[in-house]
Amino acid sequence: MVEKRLNQEGLKFKGYLIELALASLISGGLVIAQAYFLAYIVNGAFLAKKGLKELWPYFLALFLIITLRFTAGYFGEKVGTRLSAKVTGSLRERLLLKISALGTKLLLPEKTGELLTLVLEGVENLEVYYARYLPQLISAGIIPLMILVVVLTHDLISGIIMLLTAPLIPVFMMLIGSFAEKLAQKQWVTLSRLSGRFFELLQGIADLKAFGQSKNQVEELKKSGIAFRDATMEVLRVAFLSALMLEILATISTAMVAVEVGLRLLYGKMEFIVAFFTLLLAPEYYLPLRNLGSSFHSGRTAMASSHKLWEVLDQKENKVFVNKRSITWNSPPEIIFQEISHSFSPGKEVLKKINLTIKPYEKVALIGPSGAGKSTLVKLLLGLERPARGEILINEVPLYELSEQDWYGQVSYLSQSPFIFPGTIAENIALGKKDAGLEEIKRAAILARAHPFIAALPEGYNTVIGEGGRGLSVGERQRIALARVFLKDAKIVILDEPTAGLDYKTEEILEKVIKKLAENRTVIMIAHRLSTVYQADKIVLLNQGEVAGIGRHEELFQENQFYRQLLKAYRGEV
Numbered sequence: 029m030v031e032k033r034l035n036q037e038g039l040k041f042k043g044y045l046i047e048l049a050l051a052s053l054i055s056g057g058l059v060i061a062q063a064y065f066l067a068y069i070v071n072g073a074f075l076a077k078k079g080l081k082e083l084w085p086y087f088l089a090l091f092l093i094i095t096l097r098f099t100a101g102y103f104g105e106k107v108g109t110r111l112s113a114k115v116t117g118s119l120r121e122r123l124l125l126k127i128s129a130l131g132t133k134l135l136l137p138e139k140t141g142e143l144l145t146l147v148l149e150g151v152e153n154l155e156v157y158y159a160r161y162l163p164q165l166i167s168a169g170i171i172p173l174m175i176l177v178v179v180l181t182h183d184l185i186s187g188i189i190m191l192l193t194a195p196l197i198p199v200f201m202m203l204i205g206s207f208a209e210k211l212a213q214k215q216w217v218t219l220s221r222l223s224g225r226f227f228e229l230l231q232g233i234a235d236l237k238a239f240g241q242s243k244n245q246v247e248e249l250k251k252s253g254i255a256f257r258d259a260t261m262e263v264l265r266v267a268f269l270s271a272l273m274l275e276i277l278a279t280i281s282t283a284m285v286a287v288e289v290g291l292r293l294l295y296g297k298m299e300f301i302v303a304f305f306t307l308l309l310a311p312e313y314y315l316p317l318r319n320l321g322s323s324f325h326s327g328r329t330a331m332a333s334s335h336k337l338w339e340v341l342d343q344k345e346n347k348v349f350v351n352k353r354s355i356t357w358n359s360p361p362e363i364i365f366q367e368i369s370h371s372f373s374p375g376k377e378v379l380k381k382i383n384l385t386i387k388p389y390e391k392v393a394l395i396g397p398s399g400a401g402k403s404t405l406v407k408l409l410l411g412l413e414r415p416a417r418g419e420i421l422i423n424e425v426p427l428y429e430l431s432e433q434d435w436y437g438q439v440s441y442l443s444q445s446p447f448i449f450p451g452t453i454a455e456n457i458a459l460g461k462k463d464a465g466l467e468e469i470k471r472a473a474i475l476a477r478a479h480p481f482i483a484a485l486p487e488g489y490n491t492v493i494g495e496g497g498r499g500l501s502v503g504e505r506q507r508i509a510l511a512r513v514f515l516k517d518a519k520i521v522i523l524d525e526p527t528a529g530l531d532y533k534t535e536e537i538l539e540k541v542i543k544k545l546a547e548n549r550t551v552i553m554i555a556h557r558l559s560t561v562y563q564a565d566k567i568v569l570l571n572q573g574e575v576a577g578i579g580r581h582e583e584l585f586q587e588n589q590f591y592r593q594l595l596k597a598y599r600g601e602v
């Protein structure tokens with residue numbers, strides 16, 4: 029099943045497969061020709077007493093054949109490598125696109141390590157499948173067949189022995205196949221677990237250290253490492269034993285041909301040239317099958333790791349955008365949440381019939397206790413998930429009908445921990461506008477009040493940040509992300525206010541920057557600070573997935589008991 033799918037992927041690059049088959053056909057022909065000329069030369073020199081004068085054209089031909097054989101082998105290897113690069117490249121691309129399309133549905137934190145292993149290690153395992161296993165499968169299907177036909181026409185008895193012994197090798201491979209695959213799968217699962225653990229450990233190192241748990245985690249990691257080592261040893265044991273068995277089978281089969289040919293030669297029942305020709309061909313006949321046996325385990329490992337790959341690729345995407353309409357806005361659009369309900373798992377609605385209108389240029393604060401559904405509402409508006417029921421209307425058009433590109437061109441998102449990728453500060457700010465010049469970037473940084481700290485760095489905007497680069501404080505990250513928002517100049521800004529990690533001065537700066545942002549945009553904030561709540565044009569109070577109140581601070585304060593309670597909690601009085 030898995031093998032079929034792997035081969036189907038290979039079939040998408042038929043040209044390479046045809047080239048591989050051609051290389052095998054040519055190699056097969058050359059192997060036979062090489063045996064023929066060698067047998068002729070030996071026979072001519074020792075029995076027919078021919079001299080170098082008569083034989084030299086045969087020597088020349090033999091030399092040419094051997095050279096061509098190496099060239100065909102090299103060509104076959106090159107095609108295999110190219111095929112492998114093409115297939116794995118396309119699979120890696122599809123996998124990444126799928127992961128990004130599945131988005132939040134798939135990318136739960138505990139799965140990140142496993143996904144990483146899949147994208148890197150899993151796809152790499154497939155390289156061996158396409159570069160070695162598949163080409164060898166093709167030559168094992170062609171070369172022995174060609175040799176068999178030639179031997180059968182020259183010496184029926186040897187041909188029959190070859191015909192009967194050759195299937196032993198594939199039968200043996202099939203017999204141990206499922207067992208070997210199970211072991212390879214076990215090895216794969218332990219590897220995924222090990223990488224997952226390692227990744228989690230790296231991510232949580234600070235917390236674990238603070239709670240004195242790093243030693244325990246290292247112990248756990250050790251256990252995973254031992255499990256992986258044991259699984260690998262099991263795979264290697266079976267690989268070694270089965271390769272040995274295949275060697276023995278091939279050697280015994282070749283020996284059977286040799287003994288039978290030798291005896292007939294001894295009793296004068298066979299011509300020397302035919303006997304020698306057959307003897308030369310016998311090992312060549314089993315060689316592709318032996319080669320297949322040696323890469324058989326790499327093939328099984330690829331199959332084992334590809335299970336997970338298909339699992340991810342087969343996951344159904346809940347398409348958020350059908351890209352039907354292309355729209356450009358000169359001013360922020362009106363956003364209406366119409367009877368929006370959503371759930372992540374059956375029977376547990378996290379949003380229940382939300383009705384909400386956000387007018388252009390409005391500054392909206394989403395508030396509510398933890399788990400109320402604020403982030404989910406934002407996720408739906410960002411188009412990361414499609415609501416289970418109801419509709420989000422953008423200027424009266426359902427969000428999902430819009431072109432995804434247009435929508436993301438109009439929305440900026442600022443999370444609590446903005447994404448900083450390895451690169452310069454300028455590149456990081458230009459995330460939303462790739463073609464921005466340095467002057468534009470600087471202007472955005474000035475508006476985001478990031479310019480002073482950037483300018484103070486020795487390399488200024490060219491300072492490398494992110495992984496492997498200079499570290500940034502929470503406030504600096506926020507300001508870089510805000511500069512991104514200014515540069516992109518989208519009409520709608522959605523932001524999740526940072527809850528912690530900011531000093532009073534940075535908080536004040538951010539507050540001013542956000543005020544500036546709101547001057548000519550719609551701003552929707554998951555608000556964590558009282559001042560943001562007080563200043564909002566519209567406060568949306570969420571509780572257990574329902575709207576528990578909408579209005580300005582003064583109105584809600586007057587009418588809404590729950591709001592007053594929540595404010596107390598915000599002030600730390602509850």
Ligand SMILES: Nc1ncnc2c1ncn2[C@@H]1O[C@H](COP(=O)(O)OP(=O)(O)OP(=O)(O)O)[C@@H](O)[C@H]1O
Pocket residue numbers: 132372373378396397398399400401402403404405
């Ligand atoms: N991917 C998910 N799968 C399953 N349940 C989820 C998922 N994301 C959120 N939830 C659940 O949905 C509910 C609403 O979560 P949400 O993150 O929207 O709340 P919130 O109001 O933003 O909370 P907080 O202020 O703590 O961030 C919670 O019960 C949460 O456990």
